[in-house]
Amino acid sequence: MSVTARQAGSRRRSIRALERVRQGATNRLTAWLRTLPKDRSGIRRDIVVRLGPVDIHIHDRRAVLAEAEAAGIGTPPPARPTPRRPCAGEREPPRRPGGRPMTVENEVATGETRGWIDGHRTDMLADLAAYVSLETPSNDKALLDAGLDWLDGYLEARLGPPAATRRIDGGGRGDIGGRGDGGVYGDIRINDYPGRGGAPILLLAHYDTVWPAGTLASWPFTLDGDQATGPGVFDMKAGLVQLVWALRALEAAGLPRPRLRLLLNGDEEIGSPASRPLIEEAARDAAAVLVFEASADGALKTARKGVGIFHLSFTGVEAHAGLEPAKGASAIDELARAVRRLHDLADPGAGTTVNVGVVSGGTGSNVVAGAARCEVDVRVAGRAEAGRVDAALAALRPHDPRASIEVRGGWNRPVMERGPGTARLFSLARAVALEMGVDLRECSVGGASDGNFAAALGLPVLDGLGAVGAGAHARNEHISVDGMIERTALTAGLLRALAAQS
Numbered sequence: 001m002s003v004t005a006r007q008a009g010s011r012r013r014s015i016r017a018l019e020r021v022r023q024g025a026t027n028r029l030t031a032w033l034r035t036l037p038k039d040r041s042g043i044r045r046d047i048v049v050r051l052g053p054v055d056i057h058i059h060d061r062r063a064v065l066a067e068a069e070a071a072g073i074g075t076p077p078p079a080r081p082t083p084r085r086p087c088a089g090e091r092e093p094p095r096r097p098g099g100r101p102m103t104v105e106n107e108v109a110t111g112e113t114r115g116w117i118d119g120h121r122t123d124m125l126a127d128l129a130a131y132v133s134l135e136t137p138s139n140d141k142a143l144l145d146a147g148l149d150w151l152d153g154y155l156e157a158r159l160g161p162p163a164a165t166r167r168i169d170g171g172g173r174g175d176i177g178g179r180g181d182g183g184v185y186g187d188i189r190i191n192d193y194p195g196r197g198g199a200p201i202l203l204l205a206h207y208d209t210v211w212p213a214g215t216l217a218s219w220p221f222t223l224d225g226d227q228a229t230g231p232g233v234f235d236m237k238a239g240l241v242q243l244v245w246a247l248r249a250l251e252a253a254g255l256p257r258p259r260l261r262l263l264l265n266g267d268e269e270i271g272s273p274a275s276r277p278l279i280e281e282a283a284r285d286a287a288a289v290l291v292f293e294a295s296a297d298g299a300l301k302t303a304r305k306g307v308g309i310f311h312l313s314f315t316g317v318e319a320h321a322g323l324e325p326a327k328g329a330s331a332i333d334e335l336a337r338a339v340r341r342l343h344d345l346a347d348p349g350a351g352t353t354v355n356v357g358v359v360s361g362g363t364g365s366n367v368v369a370g371a372a373r374c375e376v377d378v379r380v381a382g383r384a385e386a387g388r389v390d391a392a393l394a395a396l397r398p399h400d401p402r403a404s405i406e407v408r409g410g411w412n413r414p415v416m417e418r419g420p421g422t423a424r425l426f427s428l429a430r431a432v433a434l435e436m437g438v439d440l441r442e443c444s445v446g447g448a449s450d451g452n453f454a455a456a457l458g459l460p461v462l463d464g465l466g467a468v469g470a471g472a473h474a475r476n477e478h479i480s481v482d483g484m485i486e487r488t489a490l491t492a493g494l495l496r497a498l499a500a501q502s
Contacts (some may be wrong), residue, residue: 144186153189186266197502206268239292239466246491298401306415318370328368351381
C-alpha cells in the first residue's frame, strides 16, 4: 500500500472517530434537553427535532473536549451544522431574506427575549389597564388631548426621551377631506428613536377609538383568565403596549434595534383626515412601515382594500303631491334610481363592494321631495377597479332634467397591495415566528388602515402586528393575554432582524 493510500485511510478513520465524538456529545445534549420544561435559558427542548444537530458551541463543551482528548483527537473550532437537502415532500428550512438560514443562536435570543417579556406580564397588563381606562373617542378633542398627554409621559417613562419629537395640533387643521364638520381632530405625535442603519422604520399606532365618552362607566377594563376586555383594548390600544414592551425587551437583552419613527394619531377611526399628510411625510424616507393594528385571527395583514366614501346630494323641485305632482321633480326618485346603479357597480369576483348605508330626504309624504342624500361606502382590491368606480360616479345623470346630482368625497384610503417589498417583509416576520415555534399566517382584508397610505407610496408595509383577539367596534371586543406576550416577542424579534439587515 502506498504512503498516499495509508494517509488517506488514516484520515478517513480520524474523521469517523471525530464524527462519533461529536455525535455522542449531541446525543447527550439532546437527552438533557428532553428532561427540561418547555423553556430554559431560552433553549426550547425541541430544538433538535426542528433544526437538526445542535450547534455545540453555544453549550458547555467540556464533555466534548474531554472525550476528544481521551480518544486522541484534535478539536478544531466547532462548525455550524451542515445544511442538508430536504427529503421528498419536506419543506426546506426557513431562511431570512438574502438566504441567511435560521440558527440556534437566533432561537436562543428569541426564547430568552420571550421569557423576559413573559416575566413582565403583570406590568404589561397594568399598562394596558391604565391606557384602556382613558377614554379617547375620535370626536372629543379634550379627551384626545388628555389621552395623548398621558401617552407622552408613558412613552418617556418606559422608553426614555426620544431623540426628536413633534406634536402637531390636529384641531387647527380645519375641515380636511370634505366632511363638513368643521374639523376638530386629535393631535399627532411623531417621535424619533436612535438605532442601527440609515433609513428609519416607521411605526404607526392610533390612540382614538370608536367608543363615546361615558362607555367606561358600564364597561371598564376587565381581566378574566386569558381574556382582557374594554373599549379599544383590541382596536388598538394593546398594540402600542406590545410595541413598547418589545423595545424594552431588546434593551434589557442588549440586542440591537433599527432607527425608529413612531407616529401616534387621534383621527384614524374617522379616516385620518388630519394625519394623512403627516403619515405620508413621515413615510417618505422610511425603509419599511409596521402597523400595530389588531391581527386578523392571528394573521398579519399584507393587503387591504382601498376605501371610498362618497356623499351624494340630489336636488329636485318641490310640489304638492296630490294637486300638482307633475310640477315636481322628486329628489327621492332620483336617489332611488342612483342607488340601483350604484349597487350594480359591485363585482365580488374582483373584490369590489358597494354599500349605500345612509339615505335621507323629503319633508312630508304629501310633498314631492326637493332634496335627498345618501352616503356610499366602496371597497376595491385594485387601482383599476377604483378607476372604474370613479368613472361611473362621474357619469351619473338625473332621470328628470329638472333635477341635479352632486357627488362629494372620494377615496379615503388607497389600495394597499401586496408588493415584493411587503412579501419580503412578511417572510422575515415568518422566519422570526418559526424561531418561536409559531406558524405565522398572512391575509388580505376588506378594512383599511393608515398602512394604506404608506403602501400607496411604494413602501413595504406589514399590518396587523397588534393584538390577537376579536370584536373590533363591538361590545365583545377582547384580546388574548397569551397572544399579547407572543406578539410582543414577535415584534422584538422582527425589529432585531431588521437591525441586522441595516
